[in-house]
Amino acid sequence: MRSIPIVQIGLGGVGRELVRQVLATREALAKHYRLSLVYLALADSGGVRATGAALTRDEIEAALAAKAEGRSIATIAGKSSGMPWSSLALREAAIFVDVSAAPGHEMMLAERVAAGSRVVLANKLPLSAGLAQFQALMFDAATRYEATVGAGLPIIATLQALLDSGDTVTRIEAAMSGTLGYLCSQLEAGESLSTALRAAHALGYTEPDPRDDLSGADVARKALILARTCGLPWSINDIPAEPWFPPAMAGLSRDEFLARAEELDASFAARVAEARAVGGALRYVATVTPQGASVGLRIVPAEHPLASLRGADNLFSFTTARYAERPLVVRGPGAGQALTAAGVLADIVATAREM
Amino acid sequence: MRSIPIVQIGLGGVGRELVRQVLATREALAKHYRLSLVYLALADSGGVRATGAALTRDEIEAALAAKAEGRSIATIAGKSSGMPWSSLALREAAIFVDVSAAPGHEMMLAERVAAGSRVVLANKLPLSAGLAQFQALMFDAATRYEATVGAGLPIIATLQALLDSGDTVTRIEAAMSGTLGYLCSQLEAGESLSTALRAAHALGYTEPDPRDDLSGADVARKALILARTCGLPWSINDIPAEPWFPPAMAGLSRDEFLARAEELDASFAARVAEARAVGGALRYVATVTPQGASVGLRIVPAEHPLASLRGADNLFSFTTARYAERPLVVRGPGAGQALTAAGVLADIVATAREM
Missing domain, CATH: 3.30.360.10 (Dihydrodipicolinate Reductase; domain 2)
Structure with missing residues (x-):
């Protein structure tokens, strides 16, 4: 069984649905792929919930409950875009998942890619900012982003398969x-x-x-x-x-x-x-x-x-x-919280299978 | 750069087109994924061309030319379904690609999966034979088979992404x-x-x-x-x-x-x-x-x-x-040699990225 650490940024409607889908598919992913997705951290604009180890199911549920009640989810203060991620004892190989709609994450995400992390996005903004940041995110094919276009529809995966096979x-x-x-x-x-x-x-x-x-x-x-x-x-x-x-x-x-x-x-x-x-x-x-x-x-x-x-x-x-x-x-x-979250989760699984 | 060894079974129209596409995409796959697909062996119903090391471009071209002229491609006699693959000094981690339309390959392919190889199929027959063989091929999610349904259309990948994300x-x-x-x-x-x-x-x-x-x-x-x-x-x-x-x-x-x-x-x-x-x-x-x-x-x-x-x-x-x-x-x-071969190649790339 391979344990794949995840850092999720964004706990809006899509983010909370994604957490639910990750928890709901644990057994099937263990059975089919011998993969175990574990949350290292949950972050939103108000702060980061992390303990230095994998979050337990209770801690995850507590963060969702805090969010639902409008309280801060944070156990660590600071905004997700300005977080000193490298100081959080996050394993370098973590998948950073950005399901927020916030601007300004591209530099931080590109730094994580350079450090060996993989990225999965529903957030369009890191990909539609500067071309240099887009290219930095694509270094070593480190980033998947199916849900940025057509929610859960297989658009980016289809396009990438066409390109991979040498089509124009x-x-x-x-x-x-x-x-x-x-x-x-x-x-x-x-x-x-x-x-x-x-x-x-x-x-x-x-x-x-x-x-x-x-x-x-x-x-x-x-x-x-x-x-x-x-x-x-x-x-x-x-x-x-x-x-x-x-x-x-x-x-x-x-x-x-x-x-x-x-x-x-x-x-x-x-x-x-x-x-x-x-x-x-x-x-x-x-x-x-x-x-x-x-x-x-x-x-x-x-x-x-x-x-x-x-x-x-x-x-x-x-x-x-x-x-x-x-x-x-x-x-x-091509829209909706459940379909968007499903597009993100399929990307996480595809990425985890490569790690 | 990771070198991924391939054994291809089948050199009909789809098989020859696949060889051409593999050769044509070498540079792009090296650039985007740092992957190098190398042929360890080419096989058809008449025999196997293998040297114990990666086939050179010249050897591959010679096999295609032999096939085009109706001569045997074999440097090693024997039928692909009955080949003593394990005696061929094939690395265990090779991808076995079956683009033939021949029956009877399921046992051999399942054995390769059990030995740690991955499988990519355009041949429908190994998947539509006995259920036990299907399940053996799916062990550890070792087999991809996009081209068996709809040629290059993203059907199996789409279905698998739906299932991976917990949809029913x-x-x-x-x-x-x-x-x-x-x-x-x-x-x-x-x-x-x-x-x-x-x-x-x-x-x-x-x-x-x-x-x-x-x-x-x-x-x-x-x-x-x-x-x-x-x-x-x-x-x-x-x-x-x-x-x-x-x-x-x-x-x-x-x-x-x-x-x-x-x-x-x-x-x-x-x-x-x-x-x-x-x-x-x-x-x-x-x-x-x-x-x-x-x-x-x-x-x-x-x-x-x-x-x-x-x-x-x-x-x-x-x-x-x-x-x-x-x-x-x-x-x-959902048919045609180029589209079918492209579906196989996209599967090979997805598989290689996981190795």
């Missing part, structure tokens, strides 16, 4: 925002954008400020991660995202923006009509090719895999040297 | 015969079965005797592999496949069968009409659930992912505890 990616087309996919479906069903948007906001399908979805910035970050995985040396500025609202509405308060959403209706109705006139479908599409990337509303022809998409599902279409005439397509729900 | 598969529905998918498309386009079948046969889309496709036996073997991967302790007899021809036509010669294919037209025309009447699509579907499996022609509703399938593409739909309302779907070309 010529085009990735993807719909990877469940929220924007939902809005496209509602528009196609004849709803106005303002009605669809307010309903989605009320149902909790959007970020608290829906402009965080509508800006396209999150889709652009995912497109950047796909592009960098293909070896393209780009930064976020190389992937312009078309927002769903004009610059003048960026300065409004959230409530003002929602109140004035009708101002967007006419232009969206026109685009839906345009799509219908040519027999196509309106989708918010990220396109990555070696020549460049774009993120925006597109009219896709009826026979395109993206046209068959409904609701919040994500879809990824890979056209490569070998999948030249017909693409490799992966489709399904 | 409730239903797999799949169209995994390109040939039968092509025939379904032609039937839907209004062709008679006999016309579509003779055209497919003339174009080389079918096996030399098309009844080897039409029996459904190959689809049943793939369904068995999916079921066993889910932990279901079944044998091939637990997966009845509905053939496309009546028992009376099984005893005909191939040419007699093709000459009498019109006898099938009326019943297939009736099924196409039945599908059309309910707005559905006719597909040859394998269904695997914990309660049982079936393989046969089904009418799927228009909104089912399988209904959107066209031509020879494969499609796999996974419904699980976490993907309960909307399935995880993988779709694309």
